[in-house]
Amino acid sequence: MAFIKPFKAVRPKKELAEQVAALPYDVMNTEEAVAMAAGNKVSFLHISRPEIDLPQGTDVHSEEVYVKGRENLESFLAQGVLVQDESEQYYVYRQKMGGITQTGLVVCAGVDDYQTGTIKKHELTRADKEEDRVRHIDVLNANDEPVFYTYRNNPEITRTIEQVTKGEPVYDFTTDDRVSHALWTIADRALIDSLTRSFAAIPTLYVADGHHRSAAASRVRDLRKNANAKHTGSEEYNYFLTVIFPDNEMTIMPYNRVVKDLNGRTVAEYMARVAERFEVTPVSGPVNPGERHLFGMFLAGKWYELVPREDSFAETDPVASMDVSILQDNLLNPVLGVRNPRTDQRIHFVGGIRGVEELERVVNSGEYEVAFSLFPTSIEELMSLADVDKIMPPKSTWFEPKLRSGLFIHMLD
Secondary structure, eight states, X not given: OOOEEXXXXXXXXXXXXXXXXXXXXXXXXXXXXXXXXXXOTTOTHHHHSGGGGSOTTOOTXXXXXXXXXXXXXXXXXXXXXXXXXXXXXXXXXXXXXXXXXXXXXXXXXXXXXXXXTSEEOOSOOOHHHHHHHHHHHHHHTEEOSOEEEEEOOOHHHHHHHHHHTXXXXXXXXXXXXXXXXXXXXXXXXXXXXXXXXXXXXXXXXXXXXXXXXXXXXXXXXXXXXXXXXXXXXXXXGGEEEEEEEEGGGOOEEOXXXXXXXXXXXXXXXXXXXXXXXXXXXXXXXXXXXXXXXXXXXXXXTEEEEEEEXXXXXXXTXXXXXXXXXXXXXXIITTTTOOOOTTTOTTEEEEEGGGHHHHHHHHHHTTSOSEXXXXXXXXXXXXXXXXXXXXXXXXXXXXXXXXXXXXXXXXXXX
């Protein structure tokens, strides 16, 4: 059973919500965060990317950065930019991007569920990124950015949420990227209890996006538990901020790849090696794969379609038959020498929201030599693999739209 609980969110004044809301911390670098927050003193980036308020060149993992985040949160609270709700509530968060609409329930999930496997993972975490989030959350004393979870659609939950969204939202605005955001509060105790019971009947939640934040929340709970002689298990640090969406509303885009060089090979040598494992067909324009086991490749100003040869992977293996695995096992590793895509600095990953035009741009710029476009992993693939405790290759999924940060925060005490 999945345990969820309401909480007293810290959130923006209604008139400031649009100014406060910011993209997640991990979809930008420091320079981009500085530009995004320019002229906006209430941007949530002052809390999620606090190095923007410190001297240029400050190590983003230095203690002063984490402390500055806490100072900025306290300042936003003192100024009334952010205000904490007086009662524990659930919240409904809806996003619309083009023809995509996703409506999720904002809750606190339990660390116990994460540690016992009721919350299923599908990716490994990197130690450095996990440690960064542990320090950020612990010093901030808050989960400031939500984890993105999914579950197999439940009609009863859908009906309850639809009932809530018939009312007037407390926030309703559209950001510069043409994504609309609306938030409703659920303060009615009967509705809260109904939703809690409905989720208690759901056997599994799945991490869609936010493995590092989930792992960090777990570690912070253990740190605080070990330091608290009077620990009861009901303290706020036992729970963490989550938005849970039904699987039928989730949109996964491809997570494309670019590589800096051809691993010491000429173009002709490289193409000969690729042809050993793939059928290679030159095409006249960009390749947006429309089905599994079809890849696009951009090299030396030209696009190619790649279809893996039948003996290059095992269709019966749920991990090896993923497109990200086929590309890794048959080309990136043996031909380009990218043995560990989690750590190799020669490979870069490009979210599908940027389109294949971004692949052309970075290759034509000379920064990278070859690019690959992929068909997106399906949500059913994700859940099926997680159900049997399999781990996907890194950077297998790119979810859109991204949750905005700053619209709800969970304090740890």
